[in-house]
Structures are given as structure tokens and as C-alpha cells.
Amino acid sequence: MNVLSSIIGKKVGMTTIFDEKGQIVPVTVIEAGPMVVTQVKTPEKDKYSAVQVGFGEKKLQRAKKAEVGHLKKANTAPKKVLSEIRVKAADLEKFNAGQVINLGDLGFKGGDFVDVIGQSIGKGFAGVVKRHHFHPGPEAHGAHEYKRHAGSIGTNTTPGRTRKGLRMAGHMGAEKVTVQNLKVVEVRPDDNLILIMGAVPGHKNGYVTVRVAKKKAAKAAAKAAKSDKS
Structure with missing residues (x-):
């Protein structure tokens, strides 16, 4: 079923393995799947074609009534993560609710190369040195209490206001992050585990989406089209 381009998983953690050359490779272990099809969206009814999938079991008492009723149609228990994956309309017949x-x-x-999407680790309220990598101020020569300050945030009479997008202190992390073109080192389908080289966004036991690398796929398609023309 290669019509799906992504899968939801849980970040188990990081470890190291040896490759065929005997070199140590740092990898992130992701428990990818199993997913349950909770809804099939058709162009006739929903104006677009997609498959809604769920991952991770949720306690019944923590689910809302609307969620329980929706998933009851697919004869499945409440899920921690619900996500949609776009598919071609011609491939919708391969999916059924509850699959x-x-x-x-x-x-x-x-x-293979994949993109991993997840929520970065939250760092709380952070200053400009940590959040935006500002250079700290002087520590001597009369400096007093502004070593890690941002400096001036204003302007002159024109425009006479603080500009939008100015880098300042604030909440850091806990935002959607996509890391592209990560190499798949090993796939263990019997255990639903995929080992990806390097680090991926999020904390341990955080939920991530692993998809086929978009830029790599686009380049491969363009190269194939160019070779066909020649």
C-alpha cells in the first residue's frame, strides 16, 4: 500500500547502532504504527480526497462524546492522535473505516530519505541571547545590568513605533518543526520500528509524523521526466 506517503509514530528515544562498515551511527527509534483508518473522505461528500487515521490508545473517560461517536463508526477506540493523509481519488477504494x-x-x-514533523521541546520564557542568539553585552568598563539585554527596540520619529517581527524575549520552543531529508537506517516491520539517522523534533514519547522526503521526491520526479523527454 504505497499510496500513503506518511505514517504517525511515537519517538521512543535515541541510541547507536553499527553499520555494515563497523562505524557507529546515531539513530532515533520511532514506533511507527499501527494506524487505524477512522474515516475516508471523498470528493463527492467532502470536496477532496483523503484518509483520516488514528494512532495511540486514549482512555475512554478522557475522550469527548463527539470523538467517541465519530470513532464508533469505524468500530475503534478513541485515539490520541488523529491526522489526515491526502491520497488520490482513484486510490480511495483501497481504504475502509476500521482498517x-x-x-x-x-x-x-x-x-530512503524522509521528513519528520513534530513539536519541538518547550523551553519556556527565554531571553534574546538564548532565543535569538544575540551577542551579550560587555561585562566590564562600566557595564551594569544589561549584559543579556536586547538593547533598543524603538525608532526615531518615523515611524515612531516598534516594528512588527522585532526579535525579543518570549516563549521558546513547543512549536511545529519539520526536519527534512533524514536517512532511514533500518526498518523493522515486525515490531513497527523505524530507525532514522540523527535527531528528530520533540521529546521522548512525543508524537511525530514520518513522510516521504518531499524535496527528494520532487527532484527524482523532475529527473525522470527530463530523461523521458530525452
Whole structure:
């Protein structure tokens, strides 16, 4: 079932493995799937074609009545994560509500490149030195209490206001982050585990989306189209 381009997973943590050359490779272990199809969206009814999937079990008492009723149609329990994956209208017949999708159904293999989407670790309220990498002020020569300050945030009479987008202190992290073109080191479909080289966004046990690398796929498609013309 290679019509799906992404899968929802949970970040288990990081470890190191040895490659075929005996070199240590740092990898992130992601428990990808199984997902359950909770709804199939058709162009006739929803004006676009997509598959809604759920991942991770949620306690019944923590789910809202609307959510329970919606998932009851797919004969499945409440899920911690619900997400939509766009598919072609011609491929919708391959999906049914309640269908289970495992990692092995997507065709990921070692050597592939993927994008990983997740929520970055929250750092709370941070100053400009930590948040925007400002250079700190002098520590001597009469400096007093402004070593890590931002400096002036205003302007002259024109425009006479603080400009939008000015880098200042504020909440850092806890935002959607996409890391592109990460290499898949190993896929273990029996355990629904995928090992990806390097780090991915989020904390341990955080939920992430692993999708086929968009830029790599676009380049490959353009190269194939160019070779066909020649």
C-alpha cells in the first residue's frame, strides 16, 4: 500500500547502532504504527480526497462524546492522535473505516530519505541571547545590568513605533518543526520500528509524523521526466 506517503509514530528515544562498515551511527527509534483508518473522505461528500487515521490508545473517560461517536463508526477506540493523509481519488477504494495500517504496508526501507514533523521541546520564557542568539553585552568598563539585554527596540520619529517581527524575549520552543531529508537506517516491520539517522523534533514519547522526503521526491520526479523527454 504505497499510496500513503506518511505514517504517525511515537519517538521512543535515541541510541547507536553499527553499520555494515563497523562505524557507529546515531539513530532515533520511532514506533511507527499501527494506524487505524477512522474515516475516508471523498470528493463527492467532502470536496477532496483523503484518509483520516488514528494512532495511540486514549482512555475512554478522557475522550469527548463527539470523538467517541465519530470513532464508533469505524468500530475503534478513541485515539490520541488523529491526522489526515491526502491520497488520490482513484486510490480511495483501497481504504475502509476500521482498517489497520502497519509500517510494513508503506514500503519504507533502509536508505530512503524522509521528513519528520513534530513539536519541538518547550523551553519556556527565554531571553534574546538564548532565543535569538544575540551577542551579550560587555561585562566590564562600566557595564551594569544589561549584559543579556536586547538593547533598543524603538525608532526615531518615523515611524515612531516598534516594528512588527522585532526579535525579543518570549516563549521558546513547543512549536511545529519539520526536519527534512533524514536517512532511514533500518526498518523493522515486525515490531513497527523505524530507525532514522540523527535527531528528530520533540521529546521522548512525543508524537511525530514520518513522510516521504518531499524535496527528494520532487527532484527524482523532475529527473525522470527530463530523461523521458530525452
